[in-house]
Amino acid sequence: xxxxxxxxxxxxxxxxxxxxxxxxxxxxxxxxxxxxxxxxxxxxxxxxxxxxxxxxxxxxxxxxxxxxxxxxxxxxxxxxxxxxxxxxxxxxxxxxxxxxxxxxxxxxxxxxxxxxxxxxxxxxxxxxxxxxxxxxxxxxxxxxxxxxxxxxxxxxxxxxxxxxxxxxxxxxxxxxxxxxxxxxxxxxxxxxxxxxxxxxxxxxxxxxxxxxxxxxxxxxxxxxxxxxxxxxxxxxxxxxxxxxxxxxxxxxxxxxxxxxxxxxxxxxxxxxxxxxxx
Amino acid sequence: xxxxxxxxxxxxxxxxxxxxxxxxxxxxxxxxxxxxxxxxxxxxxxxxxxxxxxxxxxxxxxxxxxxxxxxxxxxxxxxxxxxxxxxxxxxxxxxxxxxxxxxxxxxxxxxxxxxxxxxxxxxxxxxxxxxxxxxxxxxxxxxxxxxxxxxxxxxxxxxxxxxxxxxxxxxxxxxxxxxxxxxxxxxxxxxxxxxxxxxxxxxxxxxxxxxxxxxxxxxxxxxxxxxxxxxxxxxxxxxxxxxxxxxxx
Numbered sequence: 001x002x003x004x005x006x007x008x009x010x011x012x013x014x015x016x017x018x019x020x021x022x023x024x025x026x027x028x029x030x031x032x033x034x035x036x037x038x039x040x041x042x043x044x045x046x047x048x049x050x051x052x053x054x055x056x057x058x059x060x061x062x063x064x065x066x067x068x069x070x071x072x073x074x075x076x077x078x079x080x081x082x083x084x085x086x087x088x089x090x091x092x093x094x095x096x097x098x099x100x101x102x103x104x105x106x107x108x109x110x111x112x113x114x115x116x117x118x119x120x121x122x123x124x125x126x127x128x129x130x131x132x133x134x135x136x137x138x139x140x141x142x143x144x145x146x147x148x149x150x151x152x153x154x155x156x157x158x159x160x161x162x163x164x165x166x167x168x169x170x171x172x173x174x175x176x177x178x179x180x181x182x183x184x185x186x187x188x189x190x191x192x193x194x195x196x197x198x199x200x201x202x203x204x205x206x207x208x209x210x211x212x213x214x215x216x217x218x219x220x221x222x223x224x225x226x227x228x229x230x231x232x233x234x235x236x237x238x239x240x241x242x243x244x245x246x247x248x249x250x251x252x253x254x255x256x257x258x259x260x261x262x263x264x265x266x267x268x269x270x271x272x273x274x275x276x277x278x
Numbered sequence: 279x280x281x282x283x284x285x286x287x288x289x290x291x292x293x294x295x296x297x298x299x300x301x302x303x304x305x306x307x308x309x310x311x312x313x314x315x316x317x318x319x320x321x322x323x324x325x326x327x328x329x330x331x332x333x334x335x336x337x338x339x340x341x342x343x344x345x346x347x348x349x350x351x352x353x354x355x356x357x358x359x360x361x362x363x364x365x366x367x368x369x370x371x372x373x374x375x376x377x378x379x380x381x382x383x384x385x386x387x388x389x390x391x392x393x394x395x396x397x398x399x400x401x402x403x404x405x406x407x408x409x410x411x412x413x414x415x416x417x418x419x420x421x422x423x424x425x426x427x428x429x430x431x432x433x434x435x436x437x438x439x440x441x442x443x444x445x446x447x448x449x450x451x452x453x454x455x456x457x458x459x460x461x462x463x464x465x466x467x468x469x470x471x472x473x474x475x476x477x478x479x480x481x482x483x484x485x486x487x488x489x490x491x492x493x494x495x496x497x498x499x500x501x502x503x504x505x506x507x508x509x510x511x512x513x514x515x516x517x518x519x520x521x522x523x524x525x526x527x
Binding site: 034 | 281294297311318326462463
């Protein structure tokens with residue numbers, strides 16, 4: 001059996017099962033700090049148990065790095081405290097916005113692919129990193145329509161990553177989803193990304209709802225084409241932590257472990273590493 | 279800000295559309311796909327509210343609930359970055375807009391409040407327990423209580439009565455909501471006005487014997503022995519329920 005490198009998104013839906021499981025054995029767990037900051041009682045106990053058992057990475061939801069609003073400094077400070085408390089070494093977020101005009105939307109909206117947006121976001125990334133005193137990794141998000149774009153997606157992502165010097169969370173499923181929705185070659189897209197900045201990889205399932213649209217649901221098993229794209233990607237980047245996201249329709253844990261094992265086998269063929277998250 | 283006005287406006291229009299569903303004139307969009315954003319955003323907000331307010335959700339007719347959630351999300355700017363805390367803002371919105379009065383369900387504020395508090399008490403940050411001992415005298419030693427609780431006053435008995443039977447049941451009701459330390463479970467306990475008073479004073483650090491003397495006069499009971507007997511049973515009952523811990527060290 002190959003060594004395990006892959007982590008899993010820590011969801012309340014299967015938190016207890018995971019903590020006592022002998023079947024599902026991720027090498028680390030990932031959680032959204034927003035879902036745990038300031039939480040006490042039963043769930044705090046679960047969180048503390050999880051932190052004793054697994055290394056933790058954090059993947060935020062509400063930073064809204066692409067927002068026109070000011071950075072919510074108090075929120076970033078809360079995140080910083082949480083990261084320190086749970087010894088979190090990897091903090092990632094989405095290259096999108098989820099707050100505008102002081103109203104939170106709790107989902108990921110596409111930023112206009114424009115030069116002024118690049119400048120705006122680069123400045124915000126630097127501000128956030130200065131507060132956190134650590135680098136953040138930004139994820140290429142899935143999107144269903146561009147908005148007021150003046151450059152293409154890969155140019156937009158690359159400019160932000162290169163100009164800010166931040167890390168990149170490469171979500172392989174999102175590349176697949178976007179390549180389907182917007183009709184491009186996913187491998188060509190990945191090749192053009194600033195791959196030397198990739199510090200984290202996400203894998204997930206999705207749902208095709210029509211002939212032309214896939215929704216990034218995290219509610220289904222990872223499909224073969226995404227595994228194939230993952231195989232391709234792993235061959236291009238240095239060893240980094242890899243995460244399986246499964247947020248809905250949680251299957252038997254054996255099934256999740258099967259996906260993790262499949263990823264680990266791909267990784268083992270390409271990366272000579274002791275531990276991607278160490 | 280480095281953003282051009284037009285870029286800001288495009289972002290603001292998309293965000294506004296996700297909140298109110300009114301289709302904007304955005305540049306360069308796939309119009310046929312725009313609705314996914316409204317749907318996905320609205321579903322997250324709607325799911326959070328249904329999870330927090332299951333009784334209100336199942337009591338109100340579907341179209342009334344949906345309109346309420348629609349109006350809330352369109353009119354109110356959600357301030358919290360934590361979606362699980364957002365239902366508290368929904369409660370505030372309903373009170374401010376007098377939704378209870380508009381719908382003629384005058385108990386609605388109380389119902390929403392109790393439903394929110396159940397979630398709030400379950401998830402609220404841990405409060406350090408006081409140092410205590412189990413040996414002492416209820417009347418002359420300071421009593422230690424579980425610090426993780428809310429003591430509230432209601433106009434309708436929404437915690438004991440189904441919404442369909444609440445009309446005409448207005449009165450004054452006191453409710454203790456607390457979290458058990460080990461299990462984290464939330465417990466509810468009906469209290470009389472007298473016992474609410476006693477509990478509040480104990481929580482303020484007063485001795486039970488002093489509280490009872492005050493209560494004897496305040497509530498015109500004029501039977502301190504009977505009051506002591508009942509109070510001791512009350513405190514013992516609270517101890518069995520894991521609310522009273524013992525005696526402060």
